[in-house]
Amino acid sequence: MSDVLAVAEHRQGELRDVSFELVTVGRQLAADQGGELHLAVIGGDVDAFADELNLDGVSVIHTVDAGEEFNHDIYTQVTEQLFEEIEPSTLLLPNSVNGLDYAPAIASRLDVPLVTDAVDIARDGTTEVTREMYGSKVETTVAVDDDTVAVSIRPAEWEATDADGDADVVAFDADIDESAVKSTVTGFEEVAGGDVDISEAEFLVSIGRGIEEEDNLPLIEELVEATDATLSSSRPIVDNGWLPKNRQVGQSGKVVTPDVYLAIGISGAVQHVAGMKGSDTIVAINTDPNAPIMDLADYAIVDDLFDVVPELIDALE
Ligand SMILES: Cc1cc2nc3c(=O)[nH]c(=O)nc-3n(C[C@H](O)[C@H](O)[C@H](O)COP(=O)(O)OP(=O)(O)OC[C@H]3O[C@@H](n4cnc5c(N)ncnc54)[C@H](O)[C@@H]3O)c2cc1C
Secondary structure, eight states, rough: OOEEEEOOOOOOEEOHHHHHHHHHHHHHHHHHHHHEEEEEEESSSHHHHHHTTTBOOOOOEEEEEOOOOHHHHHHHHHHHHHHHHHOOOOEEEEESSSHHHHHHHHHHTTTOOOEEEEEEEEEEEEEEEEEETTTTTTEEEEEESSEEEEEETTTTOOOOOBBBBOOEEEEEEOOOOOOGGOOOOOOOOOTTTTOOGGGOSEEEEEOOOOGGGGGGHHHHHHHHHHHHEEEEEHHHHHHSSSSSSGGGBBBTTTOOOOOOEEESSOOOOOOHHHHHHOOOOEEOOOOOOTSSSSHHHHHHEOOOHHHHHHHHHHHHH
16 A cells, blocks of 8 residues: 556657656655555557656556557546556546546545645655645645545646666556447547747747737737747637637646746736746736736736837837
């Protein structure tokens, strides 16, 4: 009961960064408890993934040859069976769209408590999971007084592990009940405009709901051009269909680490901050001096963006 089981994540033939971060968290937890870190790789090119994930601190990698892409029903069944075989104290999943899709199902089937969106975990008898609330203004520590716990970890919160290891790679023969597989992946479609990778940008001009309407986009685009920056946004802009999904910064968007992040009319909700807090210099333009983004900003302009942005453009020209 001192082992840790973590489930890797991949998409379109590539492991996602969070898989390497899971190793960092998992090996620390396992070491603290004198246990081992088991990693599960479900579906896709499992042997190649196992090679990549054979990292320092991983004891066993369980490969499960079960389809190409993530499938809720298969991941749920396989993870449940692995959990029952290994009997770990902690099940670690990514706090990603996929991870959150099946974490509650597994927790319910195994009857273990689930704590989501962890930014820190400590285990010493009880498990203490740190989460952020109210736009990162408050940290809460959830103490789980149970022998076993499932935790989903927030991506980009831990350093990825990259040092080589010598894990045993073992094929796990999962017993998939096909009649319980109710969902099928029928294809994968890249969102139009996938040519821009905001995670590579050095200077991001990022807009939020403060810009009010799509007709105000050209004003921002003028600033983007004048500063030779890349345009990104908070989620409401994407939800409104004003910018494509690949421009979204945040927990369900991209994690960015530019030299400069200029947040215009963005409040700084925790899900947004999760994607941009690693920026070197953060500048905020916001009418609200108490917006959570102000706690992060290195420089802040407390004013109406419709006054500030034209003045900035004028100054730059
Ligand atoms: C599971 C989940 C995942 C999510 N993932 C993401 C994600 O990846 N990325 C993301 O961004 N959000 C995400 N969200 C949504 C998130 O919770 C917030 O709703 C969102 O980030 C708010 O966007 P915003 O800051 O643009 O809008 P708001 O919170 O509405 O903030 C608008 C800001 O603009 C300011 N403002 C208004 N008018 C002006 C003006 N004229 N001049 C200057 N400032 C002005 C206001 O003071 C305010 O601070 C997620 C939510 C959930 C539940």
